[in-house]
Amino acid sequence: xxxxxxxxxxxxxxxxxxxxxxxxxxxxxxxxxxxxxxxxxxxxxxxxxxxxxxxxxxxxxxxxxxxxxxxxxxxxxxxxxxxxxxxxxxxxxxxxxxxxxxxxxxxxxxxxxxxxxxxxxxxxxxxxxxxxxxxxxxxxxxxxxxxxxxxxxxxxxxxxxxxxxxxxxxxxxxxxxxxxxxxxxxxxxxxxxxxxxxxxxxxxxxxxxxxxxxxxxxxxxxxxxxxxxxxxxxxxxxxxxxxxxxxxxxxxxxxxxxxxxxxxxxxxxxxxxxxxxxxxxxxxxxxxxxxxxxxxxxxxxxxxxxxxxxxxxxxxxxxxxxxxxxxxxxxxxxxxxxxxxxxxxxxxxxxxxxxxxxxxxxxxxxxxxxxxxxxxxxxxxxxxxxxxxxxxxxxxxxxxxxxxxxxxxxxxxxxxxxxxxxxxxxxxxxxxxxxxxxxxxxxxxxxxxxxxxxxxxxxxxxxxxxxxxxxxxxxxxxxxxxxxxxxxxxxxxxxxxxxxxxxxxxxxxxxxxxxxxxxxxxxxxxxxxxxxxxxxxxxxxxxxxxxxxxxxxxxxxxxxxxxxxxxxxxxxxxxxxxxxxxxxxxxxxxxxxxxxxxx
Numbered sequence: 001x002x003x004x005x006x007x008x009x010x011x012x013x014x015x016x017x018x019x020x021x022x023x024x025x026x027x028x029x030x031x032x033x034x035x036x037x038x039x040x041x042x043x044x045x046x047x048x049x050x051x052x053x054x055x056x057x058x059x060x061x062x063x064x065x066x067x068x069x070x071x072x073x074x075x076x077x078x079x080x081x082x083x084x085x086x087x088x089x090x091x092x093x094x095x096x097x098x099x100x101x102x103x104x105x106x107x108x109x110x111x112x113x114x115x116x117x118x119x120x121x122x123x124x125x126x127x128x129x130x131x132x133x134x135x136x137x138x139x140x141x142x143x144x145x146x147x148x149x150x151x152x153x154x155x156x157x158x159x160x161x162x163x164x165x166x167x168x169x170x171x172x173x174x175x176x177x178x179x180x181x182x183x184x185x186x187x188x189x190x191x192x193x194x195x196x197x198x199x200x201x202x203x204x205x206x207x208x209x210x211x212x213x214x215x216x217x218x219x220x221x222x223x224x225x226x227x228x229x230x231x232x233x234x235x236x237x238x239x240x241x242x243x244x245x246x247x248x249x250x251x252x253x254x255x256x257x258x259x260x261x262x263x264x265x266x267x268x269x270x271x272x273x274x275x276x277x278x279x280x281x282x283x284x285x286x287x288x289x290x291x292x293x294x295x296x297x298x299x300x301x302x303x304x305x306x307x308x309x310x311x312x313x314x315x316x317x318x319x320x321x322x323x324x325x326x327x328x329x330x331x332x333x334x335x336x337x338x339x340x341x342x343x344x345x346x347x348x349x350x351x352x353x354x355x356x357x358x359x360x361x362x363x364x365x366x367x368x369x370x371x372x373x374x375x376x377x378x379x380x381x382x383x384x385x386x387x388x389x390x391x392x393x394x395x396x397x398x399x400x401x402x403x404x405x406x407x408x409x410x411x412x413x414x415x416x417x418x419x420x421x422x423x424x425x426x427x428x429x430x431x432x433x434x435x436x437x438x439x440x441x442x443x444x445x446x447x448x449x450x451x452x453x454x455x456x457x458x459x460x461x462x463x464x465x466x467x468x469x470x471x472x473x474x475x476x477x478x479x480x481x482x483x484x485x486x487x488x489x490x491x492x493x494x495x496x497x498x499x500x501x502x503x504x505x506x507x508x509x510x511x512x513x514x515x516x517x518x519x520x521x522x523x524x525x526x527x528x529x530x531x532x533x534x535x536x537x538x539x540x541x542x543x544x545x546x547x548x549x550x551x552x553x554x555x556x557x558x559x560x561x562x563x564x565x566x567x568x569x570x571x572x573x574x575x576x577x578x579x580x581x582x583x584x585x586x587x588x589x590x591x592x593x594x595x596x597x598x599x
Contacts, residue, residue: 038122055108110417144198166269191219206237222255378573413468492567
């Protein structure tokens with residue numbers, strides 16, 4: 001027997017609706033189970049933030065458990081806990097996530113607020129909010145943070161215990177008052193993540209570090225960091241070119257930073273004792289009093305090369321005012337008297353005033369740029385032992401009109417920030433907002449590339465300072481006959497060698513050229529610069545085409561205890577741009593090379 005069930009059309013439609021509803025519900029539940037997510041993992045190094053304008057690491061975990069690739073937009077705002085005070089900086093990042101991807105992002109965020117509050121919002125491409133999280137932060141203390149990098153508890157306790165137990169009771173108290181020691185077993189993979197640290201002690205095998213961890217430590221050291229090695233615990237594998245030979249001093253210069261080498265933990269502890277002692281050596285004193293202000297180290301050096309708007313000087317205005325008074329008073333009165341039409345003064349005086357103002361404006365504006373400008377000035381600091389360089393960049397964006405410009409910066413250079421509100425400045429006080437705290441914060445895109453939104457007034461400019469690391473084709477190589485080969489890949493328009501209190505003018509040095517570093521007797525630096533010379537004071541009178549002005553600029557940048565080469569090249573470094581705008585460019589690179597191998 002065959003049983004056949006026959007359903008009417010209404011019943012079929014009802015069943016179809018039920019099936020569709022169940023299907024949508026199942027899909028929705030599946031979607032909820034595979035939704036993208038984001039979360040704040042860590043801010044700073046175990047809660048320690050930077051004290052200056054360098055960035056703090058903000059670690060964010062982003063997850064895409066779904067079966068298809070997607071993207072998340074992260075928005076981060078940083079402001080004061082009291083919203084009435086200070087500015088609010090906005091940062092954003094677009095992150096592409098593959099199917100099933102779980103990733104940790106380290107974002108460089110400067111904190112300028114005394115009591116900062118960070119808010120993270122994550123949204124999907126369709127605008128759905130998957131996270132909105134705020135965290136109030138506290139600056140833990142004002143001591144100098146010393147990071148101890150070790151791989152096991154036994155080593156950590158031995159090194160830390162030796163440092164803390166060393167010295168007299170008074171020295172122990174002083175060390176406690178100056179330093180805070182923090183053990184770190186998971187090492188950052190970005191050099192700038194070490195920014196909160198006064199110094200870093202490596203007490204674990206370098207061979208066990210990943211390539212990213214090693215590069216981060218070396219980069220931190222080159223960017224004016226202080227890296228101490230307990231040699232028997234470290235072994236080969238990190239900055240080996242700087243660890244050959246013996247020296248009475250523990251410090252070896254690396255780029256613009258310092259590498260400190262110690263034979264054991266007891267010698268390291270003794271050095272910390274000397275850094276707080278009344279009988280400290282110069283090296284120990286500089287180590288203990290080190291301040292991490294290197295981010296703007298070369299800003300003053302770069303400024304003279306940047307765009308400056310020329311406005312009428314005070315003497316020029318006084319002369320112009322005298323001429324105006326003579327014409328509007330004596331000449332105008334004399335002519336009207338001759339014509340017996342003194343009543344026309346009601347017309348001639350305003351007319352002369354308007355004409356003078358128009359001529360003053362036109363003559364002044366004619367000397368200024370008529371389109372936006374972007375100056376890109378880099379300073380590379382390295383030595384003759386390695387082509388790795390610490391890079392400091394200054395970007396100056398300027399505009400002849402009031403407008404907002406977007407500055408795009410490719411690469412991995414990080415913004416070193418500024419503790420000032422977003423305020424364009426100019427040489428003439430009428431257009432200068434620096435005295436007015438407008439409370440405006442910065443708007444910066446971090447990923448996939450750096451992008452800064454810069455509002456500008458008429459005839460104003462805004463500076464952006466960034467820092468990074470670069471690898472040049474080579475450095476300077478010393479030949480057996482004492483000559484040098486330029487293997488940097490740069491053709492220098494002008495170069496100098498500074499050795500002690502004397503400077504040698506090398507003229508132009510082409511890429512690959514061989515040259516003598518000391519030509520003649522050289523010149524006394526005091527005679528060239530004078531007792532009160534500073535780059536900032538001379539910026540208004542600086543001539544980019546003057547051989548002598550460029551020489552003084554390079555001498556000021558080449559300041560070290562060892563012979564230093566400094567050269568100026570005209571070429572791009574960052575590759576920054578203003579998008580589709582028609583704009584003028586200036587591109588300079590200053591290369592400062594310390595000759596540690598001798599020359």
